[in-house]
Amino acid sequence: MLALRANESGKNEKAARISSRPFVAVGICTFQRTEPLIELLESIGAQTGQIDADVVILIVDNNPTPSVPQDRVRKSTPYNVRIVHEPRTGLVHARNRLFELAEETGADWLIGVDDDATVAKDWLAQWMQGTSKMEAKILLSDIQLMFSDAVSPFIPQRQFAQPAEGKPPRVLATGNYAISREVFARNGGLGLRFHPDFNHIGGEDAEFFLRAKRQHGIVLSGWPNARVYEKQRGHRLTLRYHLNRTLCTQMCGYYIAALHRKDHILKKPRPMAIMLTRRTIRSIGKGLAALTSGALTLPFDRSLGKKTIGIGLEHMTRAYAVVPYLFGKASRRYGVVSSTSTEPPQAG
Numbered sequence: 001m002l003a004l005r006a007n008e009s010g011k012n013e014k015a016a017r018i019s020s021r022p023f024v025a026v027g028i029c030t031f032q033r034t035e036p037l038i039e040l041l042e043s044i045g046a047q048t049g050q051i052d053a054d055v056v057i058l059i060v061d062n063n064p065t066p067s068v069p070q071d072r073v074r075k076s077t078p079y080n081v082r083i084v085h086e087p088r089t090g091l092v093h094a095r096n097r098l099f100e101l102a103e104e105t106g107a108d109w110l111i112g113v114d115d116d117a118t119v120a121k122d123w124l125a126q127w128m129q130g131t132s133k134m135e136a137k138i139l140l141s142d143i144q145l146m147f148s149d150a151v152s153p154f155i156p157q158r159q160f161a162q163p164a165e166g167k168p169p170r171v172l173a174t175g176n177y178a179i180s181r182e183v184f185a186r187n188g189g190l191g192l193r194f195h196p197d198f199n200h201i202g203g204e205d206a207e208f209f210l211r212a213k214r215q216h217g218i219v220l221s222g223w224p225n226a227r228v229y230e231k232q233r234g235h236r237l238t239l240r241y242h243l244n245r246t247l248c249t250q251m252c253g254y255y256i257a258a259l260h261r262k263d264h265i266l267k268k269p270r271p272m273a274i275m276l277t278r279r280t281i282r283s284i285g286k287g288l289a290a291l292t293s294g295a296l297t298l299p300f301d302r303s304l305g306k307k308t309i310g311i312g313l314e315h316m317t318r319a320y321a322v323v324p325y326l327f328g329k330a331s332r333r334y335g336v337v338s339s340t341s342t343e344p345p346q347a348g
Contacts, residue, residue, distance in 0.1 A: 024131075030061060034068070047123065140221075141228070147232050154309060163223065194207070250317070291313070
């Protein structure tokens with residue numbers, strides 16, 4: 001196997017490995033987030049516990065022009081770092097480039113984390129345990145959301161469902177994952193890639209994991225012990241952002257369902273019309289119930305009442321998502337500074 005040794009130009013030379021330990025690539029896709037990226041790398045550099053593996057950090061600078069400060073990055077962590085510029089913006093381009101890099105380095109596992117997160121001190125050690133203990137080729141771990149006092153009182157501040165060890169995870173996201181080279185490598189593996197239709201609108205992670213499971217029979221498993229922390233900053237603390245993200249997530253769910261029906265990945269699926277109708281009616285019912293409960297609670301407990309109203313607004317937003325979906329609209333969420341509209345996935 002091969003290890004990477006960073007040279008002064010920032011490129012990497014391959015050197016023969018004398019170690020028989022697993023080779024792990026920590027993958028990070030970043031877009032104009034220098035300070036959060038440095039904070040993440042510092043938390044990775046402060047790891048404790050037994051890390052019985054050779055580690056390299058792979059960073060995809062997903063910006064039209066290079067924006068990652070290479071000197072600061074390399075000083076922020078003791079691990080070898082490789083930085084590659086991917087000028088085609090969008091998470092699908094960035095994540096697929098990361099797969100290519102992981103295969104080029106010869107990594108046995110790609111461990112991914114978002115560029116605006118920080119990791120627990122035993123994060124890597126826990127991932128080493130998980131990848132050696134679990135038989136699954138895709139593992140998803142815990143993401144703890146951290147809210148400041150500036151958060152809107154109408155945001156419920158709920159956490160993601162924690163993945164249970166060895167159980168199918170309920171949240172399919174790329175904020176904290178481990179993927180075996182048997183999944184991403186084109187040479188000797190399945191060579192799976194993120195779907196280009198979801199490049200700018202999000203949902204590419206859920207589509208990838210569902211396709212891996214439904215089409216290729218890959219087992220997805222939870223491993224709750226490798227925890228990361230994601231600070232909710234700036235506009236993410238606003239109700240507008242929260243509801244817009246809820247809308248986008250629901251619409252992406254519809255696009256995924258339509259795409260997998262078109263590609264015949266789903267076995268005996270319900271007709272889209274029935275699925276859309278049932279989900280919309282259910283969301284309206286839950287939304288009206290929560291809004292009513294919140295309004296009745298407000299005089300006695302304003303904090304709880306506002307959070308309950310926020311839950312009601314979430315459900316009503318999910319119900320509304322059927323409208324832009326049916327009219328073929330999608331929100332461009334990634335690869336641009338401000339949000340505009342773009343073409344929806346061509347799901348048929």
